[in-house]
Amino acid sequence: MDDSGALRRQRGRPRDPEMEARVYSVVVLVFAEKGWAGFTLDEVARRSGVGKASVYLRWRDKRELLLAAMRDRLEPFRGWTHTGDLREDLKAMARYVFRMYWGWAGLAIMRLWLDARTYPDLFAELQNFYLFGSVKMVEDMVRSAAARGELPASTSPALVLGTLFGVATVQVSMAPPAPDEDVAYRTEVYVNQIVDMVLHGLRTADAGTAS
Amino acid sequence: MDDSGALRRQRGRPRDPEMEARVYSVVVLVFAEKGWAGFTLDEVARRSGVGKASVYLRWRDKRELLLAAMRDRLEPFRGWTHTGDLREDLKAMARYVFRMYWGWAGLAIMRLWLDARTYPDLFAELQNFYLFGSVKMVEDMVRSAAARGELPASTSPALVLGTLFGVATVQVSMAPPAPDEDVAYRTEVYVNQIVDMVLHGLRTADAGTAS
Numbered sequence: 001m002d003d004s005g006a007l008r009r010q011r012g013r014p015r016d017p018e019m020e021a022r023v024y025s026v027v028v029l030v031f032a033e034k035g036w037a038g039f040t041l042d043e044v045a046r047r048s049g050v051g052k053a054s055v056y057l058r059w060r061d062k063r064e065l066l067l068a069a070m071r072d073r074l075e076p077f078r079g080w081t082h083t084g085d086l087r088e089d090l091k092a093m094a095r096y097v098f099r100m101y102w103g104w105a106g107l108a109i110m111r112l113w114l115d116a117r118t119y120p121d122l123f124a125e126l127q128n129f130y131l132f133g134s135v136k137m138v139e140d141m142v143r144s145a146a147a148r149g150e151l152p153a154s155t156s157p158a159l160v161l162g163t164l165f166g167v168a169t170v171q172v173s174m175a176p177p178a179p180d181e182d183v184a185y186r187t188e189v190y191v192n193q194i195v196d197m198v199l200h201g202l203r204t205a206d207a208g209t210a211s
Numbered sequence: 212m213d214d215s216g217a218l219r220r221q222r223g224r225p226r227d228p229e230m231e232a233r234v235y236s237v238v239v240l241v242f243a244e245k246g247w248a249g250f251t252l253d254e255v256a257r258r259s260g261v262g263k264a265s266v267y268l269r270w271r272d273k274r275e276l277l278l279a280a281m282r283d284r285l286e287p288f289r290g291w292t293h294t295g296d297l298r299e300d301l302k303a304m305a306r307y308v309f310r311m312y313w314g315w316a317g318l319a320i321m322r323l324w325l326d327a328r329t330y331p332d333l334f335a336e337l338q339n340f341y342l343f344g345s346v347k348m349v350e351d352m353v354r355s356a357a358a359r360g361e362l363p364a365s366t367s368p369a370l371v372l373g374t375l376f377g378v379a380t381v382q383v384s385m386a387p388p389a390p391d392e393d394v395a396y397r398t399e400v401y402v403n404q405i406v407d408m409v410l411h412g413l414r415t416a417d418a419g420t421a422s
Contacts, residue, residue: 033329035322111246111325113384117318118244123387131385159378159404166377167370173324174342176334190305193370200413 020072023048023055032107036115041065063122070112071129074105078133082141087195089141094164094191101172102183110124110169124190134161155202165190167194231283234259234266235409238280243318247326247333252276274333281323282340285316289344293352298406302353305375305402312383313394321380345372366413378405 031039041062045052045138059065077096082089098104109130116123138157145151171190178186237259240248250275258264270276288307293300311317320341327334349368356362382401389397 009409011409034248035325037245039248107325107328111322114318114322114325117384120388127385127387148212156404158382158399162378162381163374163408165380166381167373168377169380170373170377171369173328174338176338177331190370193367195372197370197412198408199412200415201408201410204411204415 019050019054020058023050023058023065024069024072028073028105028108029068031069031111034102034192035111036066036119039066066112067122067125067129070109074100075107075129076100076134077137080137082137082144084144086141086145087199090160090164090195090198091191094194095169095187097164097168098166098172098187098191101168102187105126106172110173134165151202160198160202163194163198230265231269234261234269234276235280235283238276239284239316239319242277242280242322243315246322247277247330250277258272277323278333278336278340281320285311285320286340287311287345288348291348293348293355295355295359297352297356298410301371301375301406301409302402304349305379305405306398308375308379309383309398309401312379313398317383321384345376362413371409371413374405374409 023044026044027039030043030047038064041055041059044065045055048055055065055168057067063154077093080098101110112122112126116126135157138161142151142160146153146155167190171186175186224289234255237255238250241254241258250273252266252270253263255276256266266276270279288304312321317405323333323337346368349372353366353368353371355360357364358367378401382397385396
């Protein structure tokens, strides 16, 4: 890959990290509130106080701007490594997912997954920057726990990931608004319940399917 | 409750069940594609082939129309009773949730929960027609299983519900499009994995939290 594109961009219009950060924050807010159907570059320009011309010069269209903002703000588990303590690692992951989903960026990413079902060109991008990294991290964690004999070798990483992200999605979506300290307390209760269920469930599930 | 409202409506404009059914189907489609920010009565009228005037006479605004359609199409577990076989009941519930989420009505309801976070007057309605009935059903199921000694008395119905709905949400949202027979096969695999994990996890979780 040559870098003539990057050079062209640099020559034409020097990057302005402060402006980008401001725009990205507004993108996450507007998208969290309205999703793809209500998301416009005009509203982003207005609410970020950046001129429309600058926004249109820097990003080609709303798809490019949205994906740039999401990549910047929300690559889950970037730089994480598992510690080898399976229970603590799962709890840290679950806490991370809850914290993300209670906030604007989490609402934006939940919306983006639903939008990707009807706008398929968003789907491949989402897989690349969001899903594959998370799957890889959970696969490593499960494989290493299986090697230590803490989980059956047949454990499905997709089920672990689906449970951590899924229960958080449902609890956050269906919870009435509450003060921050209640949210923090409830999160810790949920995290412990989920991790207990997952660990006990996966360790004994291998024993057979008879109830 | 008197029925003068119903009488007034009947006199002014006789209900037309065939027209309503057609409009409700289109509401679910349009809302599934676009969510609240992109949902308009004009598009519903156009795509359903029903005159705009009729739509505006029958439903006051887009909120009333949306909620009427969702109530009509999607009261989960309406009329269900649990059989007393916990594993089979959980599998039937999980299958129902997956089937719902793979379809347009499921995408619409997932969107509606996210929209309810930024449009709070949608939230109370959603709780009433969607959440409370499901919670009640799972509570009955868990209580009855606990009475038979099949689950610890401390089992959290919210965790059971969150796991069934949550794993389905994540698996459906993050799955690439696939032929129907693949979807049916994968659903059955997921259903068995989830129910195994939930049953084993909840039965042993009570034993303590030491890993």
